Amino acid sequence: NAGVTQTPKFQVLKTGQSMTLQCAQDMNHEYMSWYRQDPGMGLRLIHYSVGAGITDQGEVPNGYNVSRSTTEDFPLRLLSAAPSQTSVYFCASSSTGLAGGNEQFFGPGTRLTVL
């Protein structure tokens, strides 16, 4: 199993550009999430999904879109990048069972810089 994979690992954008961060998992997990990590703030939830076709907003959703057409993939879209979106982005997945509480498996992260 590859686990949770993210591409790209690094990306530099100019303000106003758009891009998609890719996330895929091969563990047949129902839950998938996107977090951003900023110094001194820990990880904050951007969007999450409880299954194909179902997504919802987290703490910091503004400026980001998601969709989940398959169980395996959960891409994160930045429609018009801003310097405030400079961050490290993590995708995570976990299985269902007993109302959650299962380990979230994290991808290796994408470091995004917006100039």
Add this chain to the structure above:
Amino acid sequence: AQTVTQSQPEMSVQEAETVTLSCTYDTSENNYYLFWYKQPPSRQMILVIRQEAYKQQNATENRFSVNFQKAAKSFSLKISDSQLGDTAMYFCAFMKQRYNQGGKLIFGQGTELSVKP
């Protein structure tokens, strides 16, 4: 809303000694999970230990153990016999125990731990 607070931005410990990292949280939920994650310089997030709020017994995983005080909303991590490989950022995290909450972790700010030889 739930919040998680780690009041120690940085800590250091000598190799082979014991260190305790603090975490407090605020919630009106009665059933939830608490986690400690480790993030070494490689940036990979690694689960260290998990505690179910309905369990009174504190979780342990080898050299790692927690002191869970539900009434005080406190969840500290004790690392015994510290090793150089324990050097990392440590995050405390909270998750509600409810249907469809499995993908929603709330993290603290992190504590950067340095283990010195």
